[in-house]
Amino acid sequence: MMSAKLPSPACASSAKERLLSVLADIAHAAALHGRAPSDVTLLAVSKGHPLEALSKMYSLGLRDFGENYAQECIAKSEGAPWSTDVRWHFIGHLQTNKVKALLPSLSVLHSLDRESLLDALEKNAPLAKQRVKIFVQLEVDPADENKHGANDTVAASLCKRLGRRSGHADFPFEWVGFMGMGPADASPVRLSELYATFVKKAHRLWNAHHPNATNSAPQLSLGMSSDLAEAIAAGSTLVRIGTALFGPRKTR
Numbered sequence: 001m002m003s004a005k006l007p008s009p010a011c012a013s014s015a016k017e018r019l020l021s022v023l024a025d026i027a028h029a030a031a032l033h034g035r036a037p038s039d040v041t042l043l044a045v046s047k048g049h050p051l052e053a054l055s056k057m058y059s060l061g062l063r064d065f066g067e068n069y070a071q072e073c074i075a076k077s078e079g080a081p082w083s084t085d086v087r088w089h090f091i092g093h094l095q096t097n098k099v100k101a102l103l104p105s106l107s108v109l110h111s112l113d114r115e116s117l118l119d120a121l122e123k124n125a126p127l128a129k130q131r132v133k134i135f136v137q138l139e140v141d142p143a144d145e146n147k148h149g150a151n152d153t154v155a156a157s158l159c160k161r162l163g164r165r166s167g168h169a170d171f172p173f174e175w176v177g178f179m180g181m182g183p184a185d186a187s188p189v190r191l192s193e194l195y196a197t198f199v200k201k202a203h204r205l206w207n208a209h210h211p212n213a214t215n216s217a218p219q220l221s222l223g224m225s226s227d228l229a230e231a232i233a234a235g236s237t238l239v240r241i242g243t244a245l246f247g248p249r250k251t252r
Contacts, residue, residue: 040232043065043089045240068091073088091179103125108135115161162210221236
């Protein structure tokens, strides 16, 4: 997740206060459901924020940063002097024509949601500089047209392909779990229902297609600043936090 002890950097106290507040929220939500805070990875969603803001969070111990736009992810990974010491996550909808440029910078992809994207990843696989972890993005609410995500049929096909290729020398991708995004206007009760269904579906797909399913469980990238508690209650192992860490971002 992050270093157990936070260093004492010479940076704005508000950044440290925000980070400690988020960590406290994670710890509280985890404790309510008998989980350890260390079971939940904190991903700092840094899209739209300057490199200086990321540097402050880096100095406070964070090592996982998430971006939504390929060019922004590439620019930050190339511009940060500490770039090789962190993991760059891509969490947005990835266009297939951006895969070639993004792969050299990528550590984790959360948004594999269609066959054409997996085709592009396989085609450009030699460009990966490390083993890239892959989350299959599942549809959380079929009625929510504002969110991407694979429906049941596409998800099963993607998982089957990933399961078959796992461990191949020419396949520098490691399928580690599933990502989901809940509807922005859903009530806590509705979110809890949707997330429970998401988790059941994720485990069903994992058990059906992952070659090491008997010895492992899927990672679940689920929950943001507004629904952290519901996501952790459902079993999330990674929360994607932007606003609560960095404050409001400028509109693109």
